[in-house]
Amino acid sequence: MDPHTMLALLQAARYHADPVALDNPRIRWVMNLRWYKKVRKAAQTMIRDVTDEEVEEWEPSSKDSLFGIKIHVTEKESFPRLSCAYGSS
Secondary structure (H helix, E strand, C coil), X not given: CCHHHHHHHHHXXXXXXXXXXXXXXXXXEEEEHHHHHHHHHHHHHCCCCCCXXXXXXXXXXXXXXXXXXXXXXXXXXXXXXXXXXXXXX
16 A cells, blocks of 8 residues: 555544544554554655665654554554553553
């Protein structure tokens, strides 16, 4: 999937999310590490070229966000999805 299509689909998911959920400070993008790297690469390639070596070195950070929403990386196989996190924010 090309970067423009991937980001457009994720933006559509955000746009169609319940506005009340989007206002919840615990809302997160949830995805596994493989998808995290794909999404981050798609976002980064919009502003600069990204090498495969860079992508391999990327590790999730608590500061990572997509469209202003924090990203939570899990070990489970998971496509990116919006979810309200429970527990600590």
